[in-house]
Amino acid sequence: MILRSLFSVLSLSSNNLTSNVYKVTSPTTWKSILKISPCNIYIRTITVSTASYKSRTRTKLKSDFDSSKARIVLGLNFQSPEDAVPFYKLPVKTLVHIHNTTKEDVKKGFCKNRLYYISSRLKVPPSIVTEKLAKRTFIYSLSFDWIEKALDVLLEMNVSADRILRDLWVLKYHHETIYERLQRVKSMGVENLYPWMVRCSEDILNRFLAISQETKDILGDSVSKQTYLANRLNVSPDTIQDMCLKIPALKAIRVTKVKHFLDFLIAEGFDVEEIASKPRVLSASQKTVKLRLDRLRELGLNQINLNVLCRSKKDFKKYCESIESLSKEDYKSHARCNVRHVTDSTYLPRRLR
Structure with a gap:
């Protein structure tokens, strides 16, 4: 009685299935599918009430549900209706191919469905694997x-x-x-x-291996990135940890970039204490920082606040335009100001405040 109700709710019939499957596969294949006894399908499927099955699939399937697909899906040996839901979104031709592959796997004693084989090998719940396999159906072609x-x-x-x-x-x-x-x-x-x-590609792999080797040369066998940065900036590892909390981008920076960037900033005249007090600069692009340093020095600035180098493109442009708008007399009178504190309005003419 339950079986009869199930097929009634899903509107399954040989005619519906034939009209769809016949177009995409040979008569021999779909006839063999139709010969599967509903009782056998029912035995291989977990017994659930038709109301429960319908309520759990109605929302997810929506317009993707096609009653002509149901009998094929029921022949894929799913252990629960939830595992089958993503497969209802697949076209009939793909489902027929998966059915044939599954049937062959069962015949040779490999598995009842590759979904559960991969799930058991990876030790991941089938409910998670089924979503992936429904999008990567090539698994059933290998x-x-x-x-x-x-x-x-x-x-x-x-x-x-x-x-x-x-x-x-x-x-x-x-x-x-x-x-x-x-x-x-x-x-x-x-x-x-x-x-x-x-x-x-080989180029990408070689690049990755080169960076990995350089990282190993910098850190050695036991030093971490945080410890290396703490040593370079003459601060404690706890201070570096606080920096990473305030500036999450620091966590993702490669050691090779940290080394080259620090070497560059020190060569440009910035001391480690100043870098440690303004670590946000390390999350910027070294190329961008170099261009901005050159630009500010072209404007006559020799002492530069690292925070200025970290400004947005728009803010940095406005800052440069403000400097350029100063008259030569105003510029000379204020050039002796400590530009490291240029963000303090007391050091700037009214036009820069």
């Missing part, structure tokens, strides 16, 4: 052996499950290619491996 070996290598190389799930494209690469790329990166002392390291 051979099962191909996927298995690719996952074996990725997990053996300690690539996290979360990273694999966010970049399933890596599974399209041969397992030997995956191993060679990741082993190459690992041999350079890089411990955190990512799928993009397999997919990127």
Whole structure:
């Protein structure tokens, strides 16, 4: 009775299914699908009331729901209706292909659905994996052996499950290619491996490895980025931690940039105490800072406040225009002012306040 009600609610019929599937696949294929006994489908599906099934799928499926897809989806061995929901959005042709692949996997004893195989290998709930697989249906076009070996290598190389799930494209690469790329990166002392390291071009990978090696040369084997920055600025690690809380961009700055930027600022005449008191400059672009320094010196300023270099493009332009608008007499009379405190209106003519 429940089974009859379920098919009544979903409006399933051989005619509806045939009219849609016949257009995209051979008669032999769709006839074999129609021969699946509703009882067998029902047994492989978790028993739920029709009201519960309808209420849990109505909102998500909306216009994407097509009753002609339901019988195909029910043949994909989903363990719960929620796992099946994303697949209702796929076209019938894609669903038929997934059905054929799933049927072959079951026949050979591989798995009941690749969704649950990947979920078990990555130790991630099926409810999360199903959304990803519905968008990456190429998983059902690869051979099962191909996927298995690719996952074996990725997990053996300690690539996290979360990273694999966010970049399933890596599974399209041969397992030997995956191993060679990741082993190459690992041999350079890089411990955190990512799928993009397999997919990127040689130029990008070489650039990454060069930066990693330079970082290792700067920090050594035990010094962290925060400790290095604290040593360079002659402050405590706690002070660096406070800086990162106030300026979150500092957390993402590469060690190589920090080193080159500090060397550049010191060479330009700024002492470490001043840099430590105005660390926001380190989050700026070194190229932009260089251009602004040159511009301000062209205007005759020798002592420059680091905060001025961090202003927005619009504010910096206004600042330069204000300096240029000063008459030579006004400029000379105020050139002796400590420009490091130029933001203090008492040091500026009324036009700059």
